Amino acid sequence: MTTQNPRPLPLTLLMWGLALIVAFLILFPLWWIFISSITPAGELFSKPIKYWPDHPTLASYRYLIENVGLLPKIWDTAIIVGLSILIGMIVSVMAAFSFARFRTRGLAVAVGFLLASMLIPDVVTARPLYDFLRSVHLYDTYTGLIILYISGILPFTILILQNYLNDIPVSIEESAAIDGCGFYQSLIYVTVPLLRPALATVCIVNFITCLNNFFTPLFYSNGISVLSTAITQLPLRDNMYAVPWDLVSAMGWIIIVPIIVFVAIFQRQIMEGIMAGGVKG
Amino acid sequence: MYASRKYWAIAWVLVLPALIIRVFTTIYPIIETFRISLYEVKLLRGIREFVGFGNFIEMFQDSKVIASIEFTAIFVAGSMIGHIVLGIALALILNMKFAGQKVLRTIVLLPWAMPMVVIAMASKWAFNNEYGLINDFVRWFNPNFSLDWLIHTNTARYAVIAVDLWKDLPFFAILVLAGLQFISAEMYEAAKIDGAGHVRSFFSITLPLLSRNILMLSIFFTMWRITSFDVVYAMTSGGPGESTALIAYRVTTEAFTNLNTGYAAAIAVVLFLVMALLSGLSMSAAKRVDY
Numbered sequence A: 001m002t003t004q005n006p007r008p009l010p011l012t013l014l015m016w017g018l019a020l021i022v023a024f025l026i027l028f029p030l031w032w033i034f035i036s037s038i039t040p041a042g043e044l045f046s047k048p049i050k051y052w053p054d055h056p057t058l059a060s061y062r063y064l065i066e067n068v069g070l071l072p073k074i075w076d077t078a079i080i081v082g083l084s085i086l087i088g089m090i091v092s093v094m095a096a097f098s099f100a101r102f103r104t105r106g107l108a109v110a111v112g113f114l115l116a117s118m119l120i121p122d123v124v125t126a127r128p129l130y131d132f133l134r135s136v137h138l139y140d141t142y143t144g145l146i147i148l149y150i151s152g153i154l155p156f157t158i159l160i161l162q163n164y165l166n167d168i169p170v171s172i173e174e175s176a177a178i179d180g181c182g183f184y185q186s187l188i189y190v191t192v193p194l195l196r197p198a199l200a201t202v203c204i205v206n207f208i209t210c211l212n213n214f215f216t217p218l219f220y221s222n223g224i225s226v227l228s229t230a231i232t233q234l235p236l237r238d239n240m241y242a243v244p245w246d247l248v249s250a251m252g253w254i255i256i257v258p259i260i261v262f263v264a265i266f267q268r269q270i271m272e273g274i275m276a277g278g279v280k281g
Numbered sequence B: 001m002y003a004s005r006k007y008w009a010i011a012w013v014l015v016l017p018a019l020i021i022r023v024f025t026t027i028y029p030i031i032e033t034f035r036i037s038l039y040e041v042k043l044l045r046g047i048r049e050f051v052g053f054g055n056f057i058e059m060f061q062d063s064k065v066i067a068s069i070e071f072t073a074i075f076v077a078g079s080m081i082g083h084i085v086l087g088i089a090l091a092l093i094l095n096m097k098f099a100g101q102k103v104l105r106t107i108v109l110l111p112w113a114m115p116m117v118v119i120a121m122a123s124k125w126a127f128n129n130e131y132g133l134i135n136d137f138v139r140w141f142n143p144n145f146s147l148d149w150l151i152h153t154n155t156a157r158y159a160v161i162a163v164d165l166w167k168d169l170p171f172f173a174i175l176v177l178a179g180l181q182f183i184s185a186e187m188y189e190a191a192k193i194d195g196a197g198h199v200r201s202f203f204s205i206t207l208p209l210l211s212r213n214i215l216m217l218s219i220f221f222t223m224w225r226i227t228s229f230d231v232v233y234a235m236t237s238g239g240p241g242e243s244t245a246l247i248a249y250r251v252t253t254e255a256f257t258n259l260n261t262g263y264a265a266a267i268a269v270v271l272f273l274v275m276a277l278l279s280g281l282s283m284s285a286a287k288r289v290d291y
Helices: A009-037 A058-067 A069-099 A105-117 A122-135 A141-165 A172-178 A183-194 A196-212 A216-220 A245-277 B007-034 B054-059 B063-095 B099-113 B116-128 B135-142 B153-180 B187-192 B197-227 B230-235 B247-257 B261-288
Strands: B038-041 B047-050
Touching: A009 A245, A009 B063, A009 B099, A009 B116, A009 B153, A058 A245, A058 B038, A058 B153, A069 A105, A069 A141, A069 A196, A069 B099, A105 A141, A122 A216, A122 B007, A122 B063, A122 B247, A122 B261, A141 A196, A141 A245, A141 B007, A172 A183, A183 A196, A196 A245, A196 B099, A196 B187, A245 B038, A245 B099, A245 B116, A245 B153, B038 B261, B054 B116, B054 B261, B063 B099, B063 B153, B063 B197, B063 B247, B099 B153, B135 B153, B135 B230, B153 B197, B153 B230, B187 B197, B197 B247, B197 B261, B230 B247, B247 B261
Parallel strands: none
Antiparallel strands: B038 B047
16 A cells, blocks of 8 residues: 555545535435424415524424324334335245256246346336236235335345355355255255345345335325325315425425434445445446 | 256245246236227226227327427436436545545435435425525525426426436435446556546546446436336426426326326337337447446
């Protein structure tokens, strides 16, 4: 390593300046959503805009809990996202293991099919899928939504896990077999634990993907309401500012806060997950 | 070890759940989409008759569809130019070595992790002329500034593109950053010894070595943009008029609001074919660019 000259002061200032601009552009809108959420509805429409309300209030949050059913929505979201990730991971590990360890022409076709199916956009299949779900009574059910959420995360998850498995030598499983491990035992006790870092990464990225899924709950559910769609379904007011911005902001902030905390905690794994799933240069 | 016949069945059993789910959620409905695109289905009036390519002929004379194709093209082009230029700039900023680097990278992850709907709803409010954040900010510099962004065709379009950039550009930059980190420091040192400055080494080393990475990213980001839906759904509802109705928004409106199922399917088929064609072309282009 060559010794670095101390960086000239103007360059350091420029760096900090650029970094602060980027941070400001991202953080300020989020802060503003928070401010809007604790501003009473009347004060929201004051000129000039107040960046700190005269009478901060949690009324919007209380309204969401008492009148808009926030808690059931959180519950629906938790069930759907939680089960989708759990089942999706199991299904993906099985498939990825098979793709990584068995090589037949049929399986190669299956992989090709899975990858090609990623190209089919949601909008293209939306209406027939909607009619199909209705006809088998899965519309607006947990089961139906969970199947669709799982389907959304499968290709990416299988791809990452398969790449990771390719780097784990088969000989580890073989020696387990010699020690008397059956096929399934070796899959569950040897391979899956080795996959743990990849599983953690994929799990975190899938959590964000499922939480942010908007298309699926919008079109394939009605009574079951998750947080991402709930923000567009807030009751309108019958005055000139019909959209209830205080409630929208509060709902937005409720969705955003856990995400900020989550990103702060798992920053490293998320980076790795994104980069692994990203394009190989 | 796994070569023997015995494992053939196991292999397929393991793959089966994933395959079944994907077949029912993508393959079956896309075949249906192709089939019903040949029918005139108007659920409201109980009409269902075979019209062959009638829907396709109709859509290319439909001003709403043409408007949505036009805006989709503008949206994709504008957004992608922004992504590439600003994305590379942001990646370079993220690549700087300074004390706050880690914090900055965490902050930059936030827009990626947030639902587009939330951002789009908040933007609708932020772009409000009198009570919105954006104009209030502009008024620091020009106190008489007044503009209702979402009421005029052009400004509404700029606003939609700006929101799209806010949400996804940081993600693009992170992926470019991943590419940047594969470029070895020795290259820059060698260039420095040869007398190349920062600008020269950026254009002679960084950009060429990143070109493949950026090309691939642009392909994927373009695909996502062609089928974008939620930004416009939550922010402008396609308005004013039809000026921000992205093609995906048009399809869902026809399918779920106007209940013109066959017609919606025809637009969807064209959308799908364009996507398939583009991905085929870009993959073969990507193979040729190699460093």
